[in-house]
Amino acid sequence: MSATNAASAKPADSGDLSHRYTAAYANAVEERWQASLAHADGSYGHHQANPGEPGFDASKPKFYCLDMFPYPSGAGLHVGHPEGYTATDIICRYKKLKGFNVLHPMGWDAFGLPAEQYAIQTGVHPEVTTKKAIDNFRRQLRRFGFMYDWSREFATIDPDYYKWTQWIWLQAYSSWFDPTVKKARPIAELEARLTREDATITVENAASKKWSACSKREKQAYLDTFRLAYLGTQTVNWCPKLGTVLANEEIIDGRSERGGFPVLRMPLKQWMFRITSYADRLLEDLALVDWPDMTRTLQTEWIGRSEGAEIHFAIEGERDALTVFTTRPDTLFGATYMVVAPEHQIVAKAIARGNAELAKYVDWAKNRSDIDRQASKEKTGCATGLFAINPATGARIPVWTADYVLMGYGTGAIMAVPAHDERDFEFAKAFQLAIVQVVDIDGVAFTGESATSGEGRAVNSTSAQLALDGMTTADAKKAVIAWLEKQGIGALRINYRLRDWLFSRQRYWGEPFPIVYDAEGNHYPIAASHLPLVLPPLADYSPIESDTPQPPLAKARDWTHTTAGAAGVDAADLPPETAVVRETNTMPGWAGSCWYYLRYCSSKDASSFVSPEAERYWMLSRKKSASTMPAPTTYDAATCHAGGVDLYVGGSEHAVLHCLYARFWHKMLFDLGHVSTPEPFGKLFHQGLITSYAFQRADRSLVPTDQVSEVKEGEFVETATGQKVTQIVAKMSKSLKNVVNPDDVIAEYGADTFRLYEMYMGPLEASKPWNTRDIVGVFRFLQRAWRLAIDEKSGEILAAAQPDAKIERLLHRTIHKVGDDIEKLSFNTAIAAMIELVNAATRPTGLADPTHGGMTRDQLARFARVLWPFAPHFADELGARLGLHPAGGAGFFGSTWPTYDPAMLVDDEIEMPVQIQGKIKARLMVPAKAEASAIEALALTHADVIAAIAGRAVKKVVVVPGRMVNIVI
């Protein structure tokens, strides 16, 4: 038997295949390599040095690859986690071989409700359960062999981390958005300017006062209206069940995103972020990043910029006008009534005039939950008894209130144009209000039976004051706005759907705000030198039952009641002995994830939230077109990438909230000079959801997987009843008993097989069902590759002495294709290419010289490096047995990606199909570089072609060199 012929090395009858690549063998190999990454100093894994540290190579380009860090739940890793993590691990290993400095960190998003709820039930501190969950997650991630730089690991609950979360919040608190330069600036600059100019400001009760004449309190109140983090009274979404208020973003169809509980609206004083001041930049800068179109669209819609007009309607008998926002000022003549939200202050005035019916309606409407308000199709409302004047027509129009107008949108009041708005139309019909057509839409007749919406030409829109008839919608809008501005009763206005971000939560398990209040309720920041403000332990975590939200931290009386000096308030602001009370709300779960990618750059830095040098190195880089220029020191839009992180991979469920919040924080930090780039994430990618199979009865109810049997291929019945059920794809869930535990899969096949399977399932971005039966395919691939290289009896290398020309050629192609596919994140096709190579090499019958099958040691060494990003333990083991590195330690970590010869990618001769009328009739072998005319001549003289033409006249011959020939007759 030739030792060069791996495939014919038939296994002996039994027993002594002690080096066969079985699951147990794979597990042993993997665990040995993983154990060797535990270093003597207690650290683990591969460390990537920062600039200035020993071992840092400044000549290499950087690649910062980020995974969305997980929330460490008690349930451990889900199979969905390793999907994205394997993808980034492959790219990072590849980039490492390609000569990059690679930053690939991991950490824990560890504040949040589940741990707090568990604490409420058990009394165990959330930190205890969370740290236990983190330990388990870390163990699982290491078992996958991901090459994270564990020296940079942290959790958002670490005081050393949230110290800086609090610090960043203080930056926002001490900043304002200057609209003239469209960026954040220190509020001290605003204060200095007001002092310098001795500006006249508006104080309480709309009185005007010189800055120098203002009291300290008045100055403070004025500055507070500018802070990027400010205390605002908002109608909030109060969720009694969760015991907290929620952001608009956390509510879906009137219920909490988490848990699906009802949400009530109530006014409350809360910490807010003035994210709306960044609306335009958040919108514009989406053009600077390489993100999925879907995600960009979602953020654009979420910000919801709309151009229109603000119009002030005079109210009979009232001093103040009623202001509305409309995107269709051109329909002003059609405004036949007005509607305000029940919470609108003008309603209170109307009630004060003694309108009992109105009071009754408002009470009823206010007590309706958002669910009821949105669910009811029937229009409800009540006339306020007030009348407004339509400035265009001079007509008296009634002011109504209705719950379909929400206080949170626009100004909480609308001018109703029933002829051209569906909801206004229904309302007008229900209450017999006038309907006047003012837009003639091409091809759509206005019948009075329904509203017509869209653009057209103005009709019925001319009065002594204003003439619009005949104008296009766009022109009419401009004309109306110009007229409103001239009259001083309105103006062009840009409105956003985006609201300011409610940042307070009535929760325990979150970052405390570094702020205290004096007896009068004035707020004072805690100096940075007193951070972190550590979360105090509690004995009882349960929510405080109350009509109003009561944060659990209020129970920590010893902590909340302190003095200004002890808390760390600047003595210039407040004498140190002054009694103060701490803020008892905490920050939401989003806080920690808004900047964690920055902390990874220098996660142990004690003197700043991120070391400026490390931040600049990892976040700032040149565009490809400017790659020959020296490394940048400051951002330059023409030559630098706007986004810092080179690749960010995570689920699309974070496409709006997390990715919008992080951008907002990043832009604030950018404006204040703390980070180098205007955007945090250059390229964003969403991996698809891993689903599972489930079974459905005829009535569409679902049956847990363990209650179903397969009677024959593809046919399933419910075991208990014998009734037929259909196999469908569904989300993994405990109730359906179709959740796959990664630990089990690794035990059965090894981590390398798990990694390969998830990458081979399909495109990374696609949602795909887990099919346990398919795993064996990639496992067999590894077994075949192993057998190709290793003698299963001795464990020694089994290599060909001479390279086979065909295999060498295929190897070059594989190196090329796998590298290309990794860059495109097309891992399934990369793996298919490697399988083809191994199949060809293990099938000596297909080779030119069957006695020289398999691969040489040199070929195996190149193959191992191609496989390494995907199945690192396997590849490192193979590398060690080939003598390329020691059997343990870094393996191929410091190696290079194999090169290929472009000449090997093209064949000398290729097969081309010849079609007649689009049907293939013959196949032609032609030289790869043959001219079209030569191919045509060859085709027309081919016997099968002549037969197929059967003497008919050839009208046209289309030759696409390298592709095909089509003959038209």
Place this chain on the structure above:
RNA sequence: GGGCCCGUGGCGAAAUCGGCAGACGCAGCGGACUUAAAAUCUGCAGCCGCAAGGCGUGUGGGUUCAAUUCCCACCGGGCCCA
């Protein structure tokens, strides 16, 4: 209701500057090896048909020498926003 995305063998999928549809894997069927099975190797395999051949990328149209790919309409599924 509006917007976006997706429909390819029994299954996961591949191929889209328009150019041989179904690479690769699973499941399936046959053969070799084996007392047998597993494992391995090897062959077959879109559908109809003994074959020649025909039909095939959700359905119907269109553009083109040529359409999974581009355009229109519809059907089905998903996601987001109302």
